Amino acid sequence: MQQLLNTLLTGLTLGMVYAAFALALVLIWRSTRIINFAQAPMAMITTYVALTVIDADYSYWVGFTAALLSGLVLGAAIERLVIRPVEGKPHINAVILTLGLFIVIHAVAALLFGSRYRSFPAPFGVRGFQVGEVNVALTGFGIFTIGSVVVVMLLLVALFRGTDLGLMMRAAAFNQEVARLLGVRVGRMFTLGWALAALVGSLSGLLIAGGSLVHPSYMDSAVVFGFVAAVLGGLDSPVGAVVGGLVLGVSLSFVSGYVGSELVALAALGILMVVLLLRPGGLFSHATPRRV
Amino acid sequence: MLEVHDLTTSYGAVRALSEVSFAAPSGQVTAVLGANGAGKTTLLRTISGLVRPRSGRVLLDDRDLTRTPTEQMAALGLSHVPEGRGVITELTVEENLRLGGLGAGRFRPADLDRVFALFPVLADRRRATAHVLSGGERQMLVIGRALMADPRVLLLDEPSLGLAPRVVAQIFALLRGLVTAEGLTVVLVEQNARSALSIADHGVVLNLGRLVVRAKASVLAADEQLRHAYLGF
Ligand SMILES: Nc1ncnc2c1ncn2[C@@H]1O[C@H](COP(=O)(O)OP(=O)(O)O)[C@@H](O)[C@H]1O
Ligand SMILES: [Mg+2]
Numbered sequence: 471m472q473q474l475l476n477t478l479l480t481g482l483t484l485g486m487v488y489a490a491f492a493l494a495l496v497l498i499w500r501s502t503r504i505i506n507f508a509q510a511p512m513a514m515i516t517t518y519v520a521l522t523v524i525d526a527d528y529s530y531w532v533g534f535t536a537a538l539l540s541g542l543v544l545g546a547a548i549e550r551l552v553i554r555p556v557e558g559k560p561h562i563n564a565v566i567l568t569l570g571l572f573i574v575i576h577a578v579a580a581l582l583f584g585s586r587y588r589s590f591p592a593p594f595g596v597r598g599f600q601v602g603e604v605n606v607a608l609t610g611f612g613i614f615t616i617g618s619v620v621v622v623m624l625l626l627v628a629l630f631r632g633t634d635l636g637l638m639m640r641a642a643a644f645n646q647e648v649a650r651l652l653g654v655r656v657g658r659m660f661t662l663g664w665a666l667a668a669l670v671g672s673l674s675g676l677l678i679a680g681g682s683l684v685h686p687s688y689m690d691s692a693v694v695f696g697f698v699a700a701v702l703g704g705l706d707s708p709v710g711a712v713v714g715g716l717v718l719g720v721s722l723s724f725v726s727g728y729v730g731s732e733l734v735a736l737a738a739l740g741i742l743m744v745v746l747l748l749r750p751g752g753l754f755s756h757a758t759p760r761r762v
Numbered sequence: 763m764l765e766v767h768d769l770t771t772s773y774g775a776v777r778a779l780s781e782v783s784f785a786a787p788s789g790q791v792t793a794v795l796g797a798n799g800a801g802k803t804t805l806l807r808t809i810s811g812l813v814r815p816r817s818g819r820v821l822l823d824d825r826d827l828t829r830t831p832t833e834q835m836a837a838l839g840l841s842h843v844p845e846g847r848g849v850i851t852e853l854t855v856e857e858n859l860r861l862g863g864l865g866a867g868r869f870r871p872a873d874l875d876r877v878f879a880l881f882p883v884l885a886d887r888r889r890a891t892a893h894v895l896s897g898g899e900r901q902m903l904v905i906g907r908a909l910m911a912d913p914r915v916l917l918l919d920e921p922s923l924g925l926a927p928r929v930v931a932q933i934f935a936l937l938r939g940l941v942t943a944e945g946l947t948v949v950l951v952e953q954n955a956r957s958a959l960s961i962a963d964h965g966v967v968l969n970l971g972r973l974v975v976r977a978k979a980s981v982l983a984a985d986e987q988l989r990h991a992y993l994g995f
Contacts, residue, residue, distance in 0.1 A: 638865070653837055
């Protein structure tokens with residue numbers, strides 16, 4: 471009973487982090503048809519920004535905010551400087567550029583911050599608590615992880631569903647040409663989309679780092695799990711990304727807890743294959759075909 | 763008044779428009795006719811800046827729009843309803859309409875009511891995803907959406923495509939009403955020449971990217987030789 475509960479809680483916490491990372495990928499994919507392979511190193515470098523701020527004796531929260539803001543700026547800058555110049559060319563060009571960025575950002579991080587392991591603080595305890603006889607594995611930081619991802623998601627829903635700007639962003643994502651004819655500044659919407667995606671990616675970077683170690687490659691496995699979560703959800707659907715992240719997190723937690731932690735990567739692949747065999751478009755695929 | 767002067771547009775080596783000149787007078791309907799591949803869609807896309815001309819100019823009430831980015835056209839009074847209608851099917855009916863006002867920088871709830879009064883079927887389905895609309899309803903939606911920007915000039919690319927004759931007649935009658943009541947200027951691209959000429963004041967005929975005829979609609983409709991040569995009826 472205790473193990474079941476704790477496996478589930480660990481899975482949900484982990485799933486939330488995957489969900490955030492998957493959401494970052496989906497936000498870019500659905501508006502530009504680009505898989506941003508640089509998402510992991512982008513989140514890595516913004517986490518180093520937080521670490522630098524914290525090491526300079528500012529509080530965790532100042533570092534946290536600095537990381538999210540630098541994510542916004544980094545996302546916007548990459549869209550403007552790297553992606554925009556190949557707009558209108560085959561999407562593969564931009565995808566390869568994001569792969570190039572993957573390498574470049576790694577190198578820059580190693581130069582600026584060194585490649586040794588450094589510990590990253592957590593703002594809340596990383597120990598569970600006791601309810602009667604039962605040891606509950608939900609930690610203060612786990613609650614913070616779930617809560618912060620939920621808050622970010624609710625804010626994104628409010629933006630996309632509840633504001634004029636969000637409506638224009640969705641229009642630009644769904645149909646660039648028509649949006650342009652209606653007067654939507656499509657380029658600005660894409661810049662903003664990249665900025666928001668990088669912010670969400672930065673959050674996942676901070677959450678993975680919390681109470682753990684960072685080095686220039688610490689996010690690289692997240693790209694695999696985040697990508698699997700995004701594909702599980704259908705790549706096009708923000709809700710799907712979140713559900714995909716949770717499904718993956720809980721499943722992998724059970725595999726790790728009951729079967730063996732060395733099988734986690736294999737299990738992720740297995741889940742992906744099963745879902746894609748049953749629903750080739752992902753869990754949340756739309757029936758409507760779309761112009762790409 | 764919308765004018766184009768010596769407009770030439772190419773796709774790589776393929777020349778789709780050759781030195782096309784005509785004027786669409788204010789408050790009137792100008793039909794642009796011609797066979798499939800004549801260059802009608804290219805003409806509208808060049809006017810709204812989706813493709814850039816090799817040479818020539820586009821003027822709206824004497825303002826040069828030739829190099830103006832597409833995104834600014836709606837706010838300047840030029841609305842283009844593209845071929846295949848351009849409904850954003852993932853958005854609701856109301857969101858599509860709001861977007862028409864927002865993009866032009868002038869969303870007003872009163873405009874929404876006006877469009878719903880014009881097309882009551884849209885009011886009934888305002889919260890539905892546009893995906894569920896029929897072809898005729900989609901055409902009403904995109905015309906309504908264009909009206910949300912309060913345009914001076916409305917470019918329509920084959921609005922009758924795929925619609926039942928009864929629906930085409932209904933939509934064309936409504937268009938004619940708007941032109942008469944509000945002084946809207948319409949450039950109506952059609953392969954369905956007979957229907958288009960029934961509501962147009964003027965007509966121009968494109969053939970292989972060249973403008974071959976420019977005349978009053980009634981004259982075009984009555985000229986048997988011309989009808990046979992270019993208009994297919
Ligand atoms: N994107 C494009 N690339 C290359 N050629 C094109 C493109 N669009 C249209 N054309 C060519 O330009 C000519 C005019 O096409 P179009 O303007 O679509 O004609 P219409 O709308 O009258 O049917 C045709 O020969 C067509 O094949
Ligand atoms: Mg056409």
